[in-house]
Amino acid sequence: xxxxxxxxxxxxxxxxxxxxxxxxxxxxxxxxxxxxxxxxxxxxxxxxxxxxxxxxxxxxxxxxxxxxxxxxxxxxxxxxxxxxxxxxxxxxxxxxxxxxxxxxxxxxxxxxxxxxxxxxxxxxxxxxxxxxxxxxxxxxxxxxxxxxxxxxxx
Amino acid sequence: xxxxxxxxxxxxxxxxxxxxxxxxxxxxxxxxxxxxxxxxxxxxxxxxxxxxxxxxxxxxxxxxxxxxxxxxxxxxxxxxxxxxxxxxxxxxxxxxxxxxxxxxxxxxxxxxxxxxxxxxxxxxxxxxxxxxxxxxxxxxxxxxxxxxxxxxxxxxxxxxxxxxxxxxxxxxxxxxxxxxxxxxxxxxxxxxxxxxxxxxxxxxxxxxxxxxxxxxxxxxxxxxxxxxxxxxxxxxxxxxxxxxxxxxxxxxxxxxxxxxxxxxxxxxxxxxxxxxxxxxxxxxxxxxxxxxxxxxxxxxxxxxxxxxxxxxxxxxxxxxxxxxxxxxxxxxxxxxxxxxxxxxxxxxxxxxxxxxxxxxxxxxxxxxxxxxxxxxxxxxxxxxxxxxxxxxxxxxxxxxxxxxxxxxxxxxxxxxxxxxxx
Numbered sequence: 001x002x003x004x005x006x007x008x009x010x011x012x013x014x015x016x017x018x019x020x021x022x023x024x025x026x027x028x029x030x031x032x033x034x035x036x037x038x039x040x041x042x043x044x045x046x047x048x049x050x051x052x053x054x055x056x057x058x059x060x061x062x063x064x065x066x067x068x069x070x071x072x073x074x075x076x077x078x079x080x081x082x083x084x085x086x087x088x089x090x091x092x093x094x095x096x097x098x099x100x101x102x103x104x105x106x107x108x109x110x111x112x113x114x115x116x117x118x119x120x121x122x123x124x125x126x127x128x129x130x131x132x133x134x135x136x137x138x139x140x141x142x143x144x145x146x147x148x149x150x151x152x153x154x
Numbered sequence: 155x156x157x158x159x160x161x162x163x164x165x166x167x168x169x170x171x172x173x174x175x176x177x178x179x180x181x182x183x184x185x186x187x188x189x190x191x192x193x194x195x196x197x198x199x200x201x202x203x204x205x206x207x208x209x210x211x212x213x214x215x216x217x218x219x220x221x222x223x224x225x226x227x228x229x230x231x232x233x234x235x236x237x238x239x240x241x242x243x244x245x246x247x248x249x250x251x252x253x254x255x256x257x258x259x260x261x262x263x264x265x266x267x268x269x270x271x272x273x274x275x276x277x278x279x280x281x282x283x284x285x286x287x288x289x290x291x292x293x294x295x296x297x298x299x300x301x302x303x304x305x306x307x308x309x310x311x312x313x314x315x316x317x318x319x320x321x322x323x324x325x326x327x328x329x330x331x332x333x334x335x336x337x338x339x340x341x342x343x344x345x346x347x348x349x350x351x352x353x354x355x356x357x358x359x360x361x362x363x364x365x366x367x368x369x370x371x372x373x374x375x376x377x378x379x380x381x382x383x384x385x386x387x388x389x390x391x392x393x394x395x396x397x398x399x400x401x402x403x404x405x406x407x408x409x410x411x412x413x414x415x416x417x418x419x420x421x422x423x424x425x426x427x428x429x430x431x432x433x434x435x436x437x438x439x440x441x442x443x444x445x446x447x448x449x450x451x452x453x454x455x456x457x458x459x460x461x462x463x464x465x466x467x468x469x470x471x472x473x474x475x476x477x478x479x480x481x482x483x484x485x486x487x488x489x490x491x492x493x494x495x496x497x498x499x500x501x502x503x504x505x506x507x508x509x510x511x512x513x514x515x516x517x518x519x520x521x522x523x524x525x526x527x528x529x530x531x532x533x534x535x536x537x538x539x540x541x542x543x544x545x546x547x548x549x550x551x552x553x554x555x556x557x558x559x560x561x562x563x564x565x566x567x568x569x570x571x572x573x574x575x576x
Contacts, residue, residue: 016274016315017337018355024337025320050337063339063496064320066279078280082241083440083472084398086486120323120490121241121440122280125398125470126405135282 002045006034010049020050024060028067037068065119072115073108075153077101078132082121088128094118096143100150113153156384157408158372159365159392163252169287172294175255181300183375184262188308196267196374203373203381204390209235209326209363210438210467212456215370219268221350222358231359232265232273234367235331239278239323240439241490242472245394246364248406250277250284253368254291260367262300262312263374268360271311276331279321288316323494327543328361329353330496341498342543365394387412387455395454396470397423400430400478406470412453415445419473430475434559438467440487441548443555444474463555479575480560481567484553485513491549499542505532506549521568529564530557 002010013026027050031042038046038061040054047057061067079097081090094105097116101109108115124130127139131146138149162170162178175181187196201216222230234257238246249257257275265273277285292314295301303311322340324330329343332354353359369391373381382390389411395418396406402424409418415437419425426432434444437454443464445452452458459466474483492506509532512525533554536546557564567573 016317022335022337022355025334026317026337029318029320059339060337064322066319066321081486082490083436083483083486084242084404087399087472087474087478087483119280120494121239121243123238123244123247123278125242125244125472126396128398128404132280137280137283 002031002049003034006030007049009033021052021056024050024052024057025064025067028057028061032068037071039069071108073112075113075134076115076117077150078117078119078122080120080122080124080128080130081118084121084125085129090129093129093131093141093143093146096146100147114150155410157392158376158384159249159256159368159394160252160408163248167248167252169251169291170253170255172255172291172298175253179375180255180371181259183371184259184266184300185306187263187374188266188306188310191374193267193269196263199378200267200370200373202378204388205366205369205373205381206389206456207363208365208369208393208469210240210441210465212466215362215366218350218362219264219360221348222268222360223351226351226358228269229272229357230268230270231354231357232261232268232270233328233331233335233354233359233361234261234273234275234364235326235328235361236275236277236281236284236364237319237326237331238281238364238468239321239326240441240468241487242398242436243396243439243468243470244398245396245406245468245470247281247284248394249364249368250281251287254284254288255295256368256371257288257364258291258295258300258314260370261314262305263370264360264362264367265312266308266310268358269310270360271313273312273314274335274354275314275316276319276325276335277316278319278325285316285318292316322496323490324496324543324545327545330543331361332359339496341496344542385411385455387453387458389456393454393466393469395422397473398470399435399473400427400475401425401473402427412455412458414451415454415471416450418454418471419450423473426473426475430477432473433476433478433480434474434556436467436472436474436552437464438469438471440472440490441544441551442467443551444559446559465551477575479517479573480556480563481513481517482573482575484556485510485517487552488513488549491545495545499546501536501541502543502546505536506546508532509536509549509553516564516567517573519567519570519572521564521571523568525568526557526561526564529553533557 014023017023330340334340349359492510497503538547
């Protein structure tokens, strides 16, 4: 069941859409903001609200990088893996993060704090190598700098 | 040297408020267009200014606008493509974060030219800061009466909505972007019909890049001759050029369109880092062909780079030094394209992973005789005209040109059964 808040937020977003199903991505985004990720139940809830089938909603949800169909940690680390960051040392940073968090890409640390997701070009190529943690962008990374940044996310 | 797009952007990129923007002459061009011009004269001005799309394809902006049929129904849409996801590209971020009102003014004028009363900004989700600043600027513009009903007393209305993309590279392709805006999977659509005829919700739709639209207020405000005089080449205006990779000063500079690759690389980016030599560069993002030493004095513009077998693309170059493995470099690019392929058409869905696996094997020292020929076959088979959209052909541009200029590096990997750079 969608909560009252979820319904209100989705309704507000649908104002910009000529038809309910055009707000499918917005609705999934709202659900994810409230629940951390989009479960099967979330897909079914959105489908019922927009007059779509769950399969239709799932086909949208699984297409996009930022709709999570599995649970994630309290914070999401998006490490840029595209060309400029690769040139500037992405592979070393990935190894560092894998060791530090004890996960493979896509995994969540045992304490539930971080999910590590390599991500396509973050548009910070002049600051490479770069990553985002939740909504915050960090550039010119080194392993030491990564350690210091992660400390800020309990 | 004039820098109309960036001259008022502060070094720390903190955005201009509406009153600060108006102090720089902001919103005067929108007033002029809506109060003293008609849609056709606005469109003709932009055509005559020879503004070409800054998102990669380089199509004449005004001509694109003019393709909306004269007798089209009144419901039309303007869409800003702010989905900057081409690896190596970081130019629109500056315009969005540093001066969002400039984009809004460009949108007001463009919407007037195509007579649209609804516009969408399709923004990539990673640009959280840009999203917050855009929303604030939109609220300021609404409060000032520059958006909403009867703008500047002209009788024209405009509503602007921001759509935060859920993230997929193919969304930058205009018809895929339209599908995403309709809440669908972002597969490209077949053309024709072109979006100018039948686009968003089946209505005539114009999709323009951020940098493209930011030029529009300056063209209307200062005129065609001034705009053409900014450039060193036959197409008008300045260009945001960027450089990333192992150069001394990676960054972004607004320069006359047609500035040479050498000037950007050596003067603005400060040349290669100490101890490194220049080996090649992609002039305009991941989906452009390599340029090498012999090309460096070419003007970075649409026609000259086209004649050299590459493309201006987004104008943000990715520089490759002699200590970076070209096979690894291309492998990284192809991995991106294989991952981001939408899967709609077979050559792209099946071909790109095959190329990626072949490159991975070569890089890992498991390359076989004939692998280079397999790569060459794909470069043709996934080329322009053989796929549903331009994603796979774009992916083949760095591959085909790497095979042309760095072929020995590929064969050496196979012969030595390992990567000489690792």
